[in-house]
Amino acid sequence: MKKKDNNTSFISYLKKFIKISKNKKNIIIFIILVTIEVIFSIFTPICEARIITNLTDSLFEQVFYYILIYYLLRIFFVIIDRYAYKNYLLFSKDFKYNLKNNLAKEILKLNSSIVYKSGSGLFITRLTSDINSLDINIINIIYYASDIFIILGSLITIFIVNKIAFIYVLITYIILILLNNHIQKKIIKKEKELDKYRDKISSFENEITRGIQDIKMLNSEHSFLKELKNKNMELFSKGRDVLSYKDILRSLLYILRNIIRLGSYIIIVILLKDNIVNGAYALVLYNYIDNCFGYFKTFDYVQENIREFKRYASKIMEILDGSNDFYKEEFGRTHLNKIIGDFEFKNVCFSYDNDKEVLHNLSFKVKHNTTVGFVGKSGAGKTTIFNLLCKMYDINSGEILIDNHNIKDLDRESIRGNITIISQDPYIFNLSIKDNFKIVKEDISDDEIRKACKLACLDDYIETLPDKYDTIVGEGGVRLSGGQKQRLAIARALVQKTEIILFDEATSALDNITQKQIQTAIDNLQGEYTIMIIAHRLSTIKNCDKIYYIENGCISASGTHEYLLKNSEGYRNLYNDEIEK
Secondary structure: OOOOOOOOOOOHHHHHHHHHHHOOOHHHHHHHHHHHHHHHHHHHHHHHHHHHHHHOOOHHHHHHHHHHHHHHHHHHHHHHHHHHHHHHHHHHHHHHHHHHHHHHHHOOOOOOHHHHHHOHHHHHHHHHHHHHHHHHHHHHHHHHHHHHHHHHHHHHHHHHHHHHHHHHHHHHHHHHHHHHHHHHHHHHHHHHHHHHHHHHHHHHHHHHOHHHHHHHHHOOOOOOOHHHHHHHHHHHHHHHHHHHHHHHHHHHHHHHHHHHHHHHHHHHHHHHHHHOOOOHHHHHHHHHHHHHHOOOOOHHHHHHHHHHHHHHHHHHHHHHHHOOHHHHHOOOEEOOOOOOEEEEEEEEEEEEEHHOEEEEEEEEEOOOOOOEEOOOOOOOOOHHHHHHHHOOOOOOEEEEEEEEEEOOOHHOOOOOHEEEEEEOOOOOOOOOOHHHHHOOOOOHHHHHHHHHHHHHHOHHHHHHOHHHHHHHHHHHHHHOOOHHHHHHHHHHHHHHHEEEEEEEEEOOOOHHHHHHHHHHHHHHOOOOEEEEEOOHHHHHOOOOOEEEEEOOOEEEEOOOOOHHHOOOOHHHHHHHHHHHH
């Protein structure tokens, strides 16, 4: 795993982002045009100085000459600036598009524990506001950086007029810049702490929007709003403290800057009194020293935007590069085009985040084209078995084999492309029924969709809808009943044509009639697929070829339904409890 580099420079980040953008032409043209702008911006204050001195010396022809040059430079500057900005906008559009695609791709590669721990709100923020803020910071840096070259032009003019004033301004400027850098480092530390808290609130806000229906049903609006208010008040308080800290440090720097400026005016008076400079040159020195210190805040603005750019860039790059906080899933290189469907757990031990072991020396075998069931009390480790088989997490010890291949050696497609999992609450996308299938298989035909829906006992219902297969199902499939969502998930799994299908509590929340429909759909698949079923309702797994009774992360008994009723007290108790209900 890569370690996060907190000292990555602005230029390094910029190079990485330019590399991400495929449209290099616009950024090259933009850089060339900005360079031309920079060169011409140096000459404008020099022209202004010449106008003042020649006007004082009554050299009117020279005045008109420099006025003409000055305004030609300004017009040229505006034209160049317009085309530079146009090329930047073209680059920006391409940059944000590619960056979002790359970031989304890397988010999907993240280890499952990182995703669950961080919360979806953090990743939504990275994909939206963080990328937009990054783009705004670049524009601001470019805008304020042009003022730095006005300062450079002013310094050149001061150097030409008087070396003493130039040395004073240069030395004090260097001192101010060093102090400003020191202040910025202190501010960065404070803002990093604020960022961590801001990310937590973003995740909480996302939970409210995602769980809005449940919040209403639980009549918990007041509790959630109260919690949100408390979190935002704390964020406001922390933000106010950081802002006050920044204001105090910047105020001290502002006072020092004005003391130094006052010193420069005293120097001008002394130079004028001793006839080292005349009135015209004293006026030039006054104007351009005032320019230098007046524009000093530009350094603050540029540094602040560079700091902000680096802050957002580091958040994005830690996901793109895969830092310790956002490490990616790791797969092997062995590829299996088509698996048979045999798999085995050998002495598997596993715990979430090094906590208490969920599975302890778990061992079992499943033959291809058989149907097996897993039962046991809540927390016994049943769902964990499915998560490990899909390599959503890495085991602590032992082996998991698919067709006698250790899944550590298999690539992503060999595992995920051959296993489908149907959960208790499958996620249905806010698209049409047909498009929910096309997400799984782009080139799927209407006949394939209809055939899968018939096997899942869903076709008859779809034909009753006004728009049939073009019906939009709503976010999370809200327009479908629980059973219809389950059957759509089963049909969607069928078009993937995976050899292994996992049912995780697929019927536990359904009524008896709907459960029978789901059971019929499962029965339609038996003999042609390797099927694993986790169920609270034992009626769902009665016809399985083999049933494993899980207890405390181990298999305490296995066999057919009839065998377990006779030989497993735990299984028998579960069955009796179900009959009583």
